[in-house]
Amino acid sequence: MNRRFFMPFRPRMTSLHSILAVVYLLATIGCASRLEFPPMGEPLPVSVKLEIPASIKNLRAEYTDGCGHLMQVPLGTRLEEALVEGAYRTFKSVSYEGGGSKDAVPEAVVRVDLVNWSFKLQQDNVYDRVPANIQLNAIARVFDLNGKVLRESEIKTTRLERLRIEPTQKNCDYIIDPFIQDTSVDFAAKVSMDVREAFGGRAQAAVPAAASAPLATPQPAAGLPTSKPQPPAATASATSSLRFKAMVLDENGNLVLEGGERVRVRVDIVNVGMTAIQQAIVSLSGSQALITHFPSAVLPVPALQPGETKSIEFVATLPPSIQPQKAELHVTVEEPAARTAAPAQTLAVVMQATGIKTDDVDQIPVATTEFRQPNTYLISIGVGSYRDQQLLPRKFASLDAEMVSNYFQALGGVPAANVRLLQDWKALRPDIDEALLDWLPPHMTKDAVVIVYFAGQAMVTHTGDVLLVPYEGSPTATSRLYPLKDLEAALARLKAKQTILLFDGMVSRLHSDPKIKNLPPRWDSAGSSIIRIVSSDSLSKGLEDDKHRHGLMTYYLLRALRGESDSNRDGSVTLAEVAAYVSQKVTWAAKTQFGSDQRPLITPPLKQADPSSGLVLSKLAAIRGE
Numbered sequence: 001m002n003r004r005f006f007m008p009f010r011p012r013m014t015s016l017h018s019i020l021a022v023v024y025l026l027a028t029i030g031c032a033s034r035l036e037f038p039p040m041g042e043p044l045p046v047s048v049k050l051e052i053p054a055s056i057k058n059l060r061a062e063y064t065d066g067c068g069h070l071m072q073v074p075l076g077t078r079l080e081e082a083l084v085e086g087a088y089r090t091f092k093s094v095s096y097e098g099g100g101s102k103d104a105v106p107e108a109v110v111r112v113d114l115v116n117w118s119f120k121l122q123q124d125n126v127y128d129r130v131p132a133n134i135q136l137n138a139i140a141r142v143f144d145l146n147g148k149v150l151r152e153s154e155i156k157t158t159r160l161e162r163l164r165i166e167p168t169q170k171n172c173d174y175i176i177d178p179f180i181q182d183t184s185v186d187f188a189a190k191v192s193m194d195v196r197e198a199f200g201g202r203a204q205a206a207v208p209a210a211a212s213a214p215l216a217t218p219q220p221a222a223g224l225p226t227s228k229p230q231p232p233a234a235t236a237s238a239t240s241s242l243r244f245k246a247m248v249l250d251e252n253g254n255l256v257l258e259g260g261e262r263v264r265v266r267v268d269i270v271n272v273g274m275t276a277i278q279q280a281i282v283s284l285s286g287s288q289a290l291i292t293h294f295p296s297a298v299l300p301v302p303a304l305q306p307g308e309t310k311s312i313e314f315v316a317t318l319p320p321s322i323q324p325q326k327a328e329l330h331v332t333v334e335e336p337a338a339r340t341a342a343p344a345q346t347l348a349v350v351m352q353a354t355g356i357k358t359d360d361v362d363q364i365p366v367a368t369t370e371f372r373q374p375n376t377y378l379i380s381i382g383v384g385s386y387r388d389q390q391l392l393p394r395k396f397a398s399l400d401a402e403m404v405s406n407y408f409q410a411l412g413g414v415p416a417a418n419v420r421l422l423q424d425w426k427a428l429r430p431d432i433d434e435a436l437l438d439w440l441p442p443h444m445t446k447d448a449v450v451i452v453y454f455a456g457q458a459m460v461t462h463t464g465d466v467l468l469v470p471y472e473g474s475p476t477a478t479s480r481l482y483p484l485k486d487l488e489a490a491l492a493r494l495k496a497k498q499t500i501l502l503f504d505g506m507v508s509r510l511h512s513d514p515k516i517k518n519l520p521p522r523w524d525s526a527g528s529s530i531i532r533i534v535s536s537d538s539l540s541k542g543l544e545d546d547k548h549r550h551g552l553m554t555y556y557l558l559r560a561l562r563g564e565s566d567s568n569r570d571g572s573v574t575l576a577e578v579a580a581y582v583s584q585k586v587t588w589a590a591k592t593q594f595g596s597d598q599r600p601l602i603t604p605p606l607k608q609a610d611p612s613s614g615l616v617l618s619k620l621a622a623i624r625g626e
Contacts, residue, residue: 035085035185040192043092044199049106050087050096052080055433056114061134061180063121067172075119078180079136082188083112090192108150109143110195113430115154115472116479121163121174130174133160134183137479139430140191142198151198157187240340241273242280246331248347251395257290257351259322260549262395265294265314265347269333271304278303280335282312287327290351293318295385295425295471301333315385317398317424320362320549324352361548361558364406371619373413375497376449379435380405381422383456388474394505396544397455398423400554404453404502407561411573411618418443427456429470429482436490448496449615452487454503455551459510460539464519467510475510484523488530498612500575504535504553506542524603531612533557533579535586537601543594553600556585563620571620576606576613 059076087094093104115137122131135158142151159182163174249264250257257263265284271277280301284294291297293316302310327349334341382401384394405421408414420435440450457469459481467473467481474480491499507521523534535542535553543552550558557578559565565581566573583600590598606613 035082035181035188037086037089037185037189037192040086040089040189040196043088043090044196046091046199047093047095047101047104047107048087048091049109050084050094050100051109051111052083052096053111053113053430053434054437055430056080056083056112056138059114059117061119063119063132063174063176065173069172071173073176073180075180075184078184079187082181082184083191086185086188086192090196106145108145108199111141111143112138112155112191113141113428113434114138115429118479121176130163131160132163132174132176132179134158134179136183136187138187138191139428140194142195151195153194155187155190155194157183157190159183159186240335240338240342241271241275241277242269242333242335242340242342243272244269244282244331244333244342244345246329246345246347248329248349257318257322257327257349259318259353260320260399262315262317262393263293265329265331267312267314267331267333268309269301269304269312270309271306274306276303276305277301277335279337280304280333282314283332283334284314284329285332286329286346287325289323289325290316290327290329290349296387313389315389315393317384317395318351320399322351322353325350327351361550361555361562362403364403364410371413372415373449373616374415374418375445375447376408376412376414376451377418377440377443378405378408378412378414378451378453379420379422379432379440380408380453381427381432381455383424383427383469383471385424385471386469386474387425387472388476391457391469391474392506394456394542394544394551395546396550396554397505399549400455400504400551401453403550403558404455404554407558407618408451411561413619425471427471429472429480432470432482432487436487440494444494444496446497448494449498449500450491450494450496451500451502452491454501455505455554457506457508457542458484458503458521459508460518460521461510462513462516462518464522466507466521466523478510485525488525488528491530492528498615499530501530501532501534502557503532504542504551504557507536507538507540509539523601531575531579531606532601532603533582534601534603536598538599540598543590543596543598545589545593552589552594552598553582553586556582556589559585561618563618566620572616573618573620574613575615575617576608576610578617579606 057076057080059079061073061075063071065071084094084096087110093101095101095104095106117137118135120133136156138155140153140155141149144150159179161179163176163179244267246265246267249266251261267282269280269282282299282301284297285291294314295316296314299312299314301312304310329347329349330344331347332341332344380401382398384397386393401423402421405419409416409419420439422431422435454468459467459469459475461467466484467478468484468487470480470482472480473482509518520538523532535551545552545555548555560578560581561573563573565577567577579602583602587599590596
């Protein structure tokens with residue numbers, strides 16, 4: 001990217017001066033085309049594939065210039081250029097979409113996903129200076145060739161500058177290119193220096209060419225999920241001011257961890273010293289059969305004043321089927337900066353199959369090859385736990401997403417390759433973007449049917465806009481929420497034959513202000529052809545059925561797919577039959593079994609003559625074995 005340069009006009013400039021000026025200008029432009037990175041050391045002897053999703057490539061920053069014109073900057077192009085340059089400065093060979101080293105075989109994959117971003121250019125009373133602010137929050141992941149995550153880190157870049165107006169005749173636009181370029185380089189440099197750590201390399205530290213670069217155990221950024229326990233860097237020290245007590249809390253209180261149960265590891269931490277502790281962390285490790293179900297194995301501890309106590313909780317939902325066994329959990333509380341830690345504690349637990357009688361809906365029928373729907377695609381999302389521990393968990397959301405995925409494959413004839421399952425910490429906003437913007441579009445045909453299932457939470461603004469809550473979502477940071485209108489816009493661009501959105505969960509008000517008129521949730525948008533089946537037509541806590549261990553709407557959705565909704569007994573379960581069955585059963589069960597009012601919303605209303613009403617979702621032959 002070239003910066004803009006302006007040479008003042010001088011009437012009496014000699015020819016020699018003119019030649020020197022031209023030479024200087026050309027030399028300067030040539031230098032400007034090379035991105036200026038900080039020292040990063042010698043490239044590591046590793047070949048990688050760099051994946052940059054469309055959510056980054058297509059990014060555009062909009063602003064209004066000094067003359068009131070709407071302008072756009074291809075921010076995504078600049079970021080892509082910087083990420084590629086940073087990768088080349090980090091690894092011996094790099095391949096990426098549209099270029100790179102063609103002959104080298106990648107040894108790992110580096111992927112950068114944008115979580116959220118903002119760009120503001122605020123015009124004020126200073127004529128030739130305007131404050132500009134840009135923020136980029138992303139997640140950088142390193143995978144091996146089998147798809148295993150080797151490292152996952154949060155990347156943040158914030159830049160604030162005052163931009164000058166270009167000294168042109170109209171004085172309209174601002175000199176914005178250097179600002180965008182510097183931001184892109186800063187972002188890419190942070191990504192490169194972070195992923196270098198996954199291969200044992202350090203910034204500004206050369207790696208000998210003859211030496212191999214073994215993959216290091218990934219170290220997650222604070223607050224980011226990891227499926228593997230991280231060994232503590234500090235050792236127990238007599239000088240540590242940290243003391244803690246850890247305990248395991250299971251859902252039914254029988255101290256036996258059963259399949260399908262929600263498990264909490266509570267850690268009460270106290271500062272017994274005389275000074276404040278600012279950057280302590282809690283680490284959880286132990287038996288792999290248990291630890292892998294916790295979305296995060298490392299959590300930060302809020303600042304602790306002398307004598308103050310804070311409680312931290314690790315939360316996991318066990319799968320319905322688990323192997324009976326004894327397991328251990330190791331809890332460590334430490335101060336990495338001071339390299340001190342409290343004595344570790346070990347918790348012994350027993351895991352066994354659930355003692356709760358299972359419903360037949362949990363018995364997934366055997367898939368049949370007689371009914372296939374190769375043009376149907378499913379994105380099944382279940383978020384039951386959240387990075388923000390202030391959010392109420394959804395006990396069965398993650399398992400419901402998995403069950404819906406299994407049902408559509410077994411009964412709906414949907415090939416496994418046509419299904420994306422996103423659960424808990426694997427349901428970040430970038431993960432949803434990747435499924436919608438990168439995975440789905442290449443598969444679309446005129447006969448394509450797209451189904452999106454979301455179990456979890458949604459929040460509603462005072463204007464009625466619905467915001468879905470991914471794993472990193474928080475009511476205090478709305479940029480981390482996923483607007484329904486963004487999801488529906490992505491679905492509309494697919495131009496599929498039919499699109500269906502299924503939502504089961506809690507719907508709450510984002511911010512309540514009695515002085516502002518609050519509109520009800522707006523699940524429907526004008527001109528949209530998406531069929532929506534929503535668990536409640538208003539704000540609702542989204543009933544969960546502890547007896548059957550499912551969200552109430554999902555329980556009856558599964559029963560509908562099993563054939564109970566086949567009202568005309570023709571062996572095919574249609575969309576209209578499912579919608580009618582779910583609406584009737586959820587309304588009835590909410591009132592008779594829970595003493596509550598929960599009425600599902602079907603929008604737009606399905607009419608018998610609508611082609612979408614007859615869309616077949618499952619075949620009973622798959623259940624009966626006919």
